[in-house]
Amino acid sequence: MYKIDASQCTGCGACVSGCYTNAIVEANGKYTITDDCVDCGVCQDSCPVDAIKA
Incomplete structure (x- = not known):
């Protein structure tokens, strides 16, 4: 399962779309x-900031 690194996430929402x-x-x-x-x-x-890792 993929995880979002909260320290890198900018909250842009690109992943949601x-x-x-x-x-x-x-x-x-x-x-x-x-x-x-x-x-x-x-x-x-x-x-856009590579905050999501497998």
């Missing part, structure tokens, strides 16, 4: 990936 399972949620201006993630990698590809 590509997630077709709605597995990315926002809390306090940062994003996290829930258990609904299917490991497709779209979020990682769309993150």
Whole structure:
């Protein structure tokens, strides 16, 4: 499952737009990936600051 490094996440939301399972949620201006993630990698590809790792 993919994880978002909160220390690198800028809260831009680019990852959310590509997630077709709605597995990315926002809390306090940062994003996290829930258990609904299917490991497709779209979020990682769309993150402009490389804050998402497999």
